Amino acid sequence: AQSVAQPEDQVNVAEGNPLTVKCTYxxxxxxxxxxxxxxxxxxxxxxxKYITGDNLVKGSYGFEAEFNKSQTSFHLKKPSALVSDSALYFCAVSRRTGFQKLVFGTGTRLLVSP
Amino acid sequence: DARVTQTPRHKVTEMGQEVTMRCQPILGHNTVFWYRQTMMQGLELLAYFRNRAPLDDSGMPKDRFSAEMPDATLATLKIQPSEPRDSAVYFCASGFGTSDTGELFFGEGSRLTVL
Structure with a gap:
């Protein structure tokens, strides 16, 4: 069965600083x-999402994530955090074979301070 | 704007009562998921459907929960009888694709409180 671990319940970062939210699968x-x-x-x-191809995936709102197969990680990153990025972030995984179901991590709360 | 619609948004009921939550997936989507979110357990997958057929409901307490898709525009999640431990936010999500590589679109959730 697939699973996801988000080791940090909360991440605090100052506006303008880079942020990382960790995920292993x-x-x-x-x-x-x-x-x-x-x-x-x-x-x-x-x-x-990461499906295949380039290990660095770019997404909405300036976020990106890096797939690292050897470390089984998929950390979320953003070069410069905004206060409006404050929210709950979930990592999720599904298998490629058979009928996949999406399994979510427990979530990481991101707090960006002004 | 296409969106997943869930009703009711909020429901307060007493223990033992029947609760039915409804979901209208995005038109054209062929997969529907039900998730439950609580502070303690996070997001739990309860059931999912492809082309209206239930494919996995192993996460759902079978004795009191049931999920159906009477047609392509409606998914229902029923709890009978409800218990206080069922208090949670229930999310419906829909998607499209034969391999589920696409994103899921979530509804706003139904917040259930069982007294």
Whole structure:
């Protein structure tokens, strides 16, 4: 069965500084990897995905993520954080073979201070 | 703007009552997922459908929960009888594709409180 670990419950960063939200995964075979963001009292919104190809994936709102197969990681990054980036971020994984279901991590709360 | 619509947005009920949550997936999407979100458990997958057929409901308590797709425009999640531990936000999400490599679109959620 596939699983995702987000080791940090919360990440604090000052506006303008780079941010990283960590994610490691476990899945048999090659994975599909995703990042979603959730704002208060809202559903999750898709940010980006890794399917195949370039290990650096670019997504919405200036976010990017780097797939590292040897470390089974898919960390979310942004060069310069905005206060409006403050939200709950979820990493998710699914298998490539068979019928995939998306399994989410526990989420990391990002707080960007002015 | 195409979106997943969930009703009700909020529901307060008493233990033992039946609760039905509804979801209208985005037109043309062929996969539908039900997730439950709580502070303690995070996001749990309850059930998912492809082309209206249930493919996996292993995450769902079978004795009280049931999920159906009576047609392509409606998915339902029913709890009977409801218990206080069912209090959570229930999300429906839809997607499209034969390999689920695409993104999921989430509804705003149904916040359930069972007293």
């Amino acid at each position: 476990s899945v048999s075979g090659n994975p599909y990897l995703f990042w979603y963001v959730q704002y208060p009292n809202r559903g999750l919104q898709f940010l980006l």
